[in-house]
Amino acid sequence: MYFIIIAFILIADQGIKYLIRAAMELNQSIPLIDGIFHITYIHNYGAAFSILQNKTVFLIAVQVIVISGILVYLVKKRKTEHPMLLLSLAMIVAGGLGNLIDRAANGYVVDFLDLRFWPIFNIADISVCVGCGLMVLYVLIIEPKRSRSKI
Structure with missing residues (x-):
């Protein structure tokens, strides 16, 4: 089941x-809702929020390990x-x-969703952000209940 989810998201992304x-x-930028939401095609040579610019080998190594x-x-x-954890x-x-596929194949990640007030x-x-959010909910809400029920 979880590998189907991975495949679906990966196929949609790529x-x-x-x-x-x-x-x-x-x-190039195409406004879908002018001034609010655009499709803007850029190359990101770093990680989230464009940190670690041009550290491609390091970023690939970290991604492969994680x-x-x-x-x-x-x-x-x-x-x-x-x-929920899974x-x-x-x-x-x-x-x-x-993002690893992009970085390994091209040396950069293709970004395109542009809310105008946030990095593209x-x-x-x-997917990574929603996954991290679900993990936070799991750790804060579900795991404490599971731990108490084991006592």
Whole structure:
């Protein structure tokens, strides 16, 4: 189940990035809601919020290590861990893989979702952020209840 979620997010992310690259010029911006939401095609040579610019090899190494560790955990714990934790990890892996594919193939990540007041981002970034949010909810709400029930 979780590997289907990873595949779905990864296909959506890579498919939309392919369409953006094919249909738009670099730095072109198309307003969908003028001044609020644009599709703006850029290359991000760093990580989230463009930190660690031009540290491609380092970023690839970190992504490979983190994604590999999470995948091993997902395989080993898929039958015993809480579904929300597993979903959060699957979303983090999917987003991480989407950006890793870009970075390894091109040396940059394709970003295109532009809210005008926030750094431009992509589907993979959304997946990682939602996955992290679900993990925070799991740690703050579900895990304490599970721990108490084991006592």
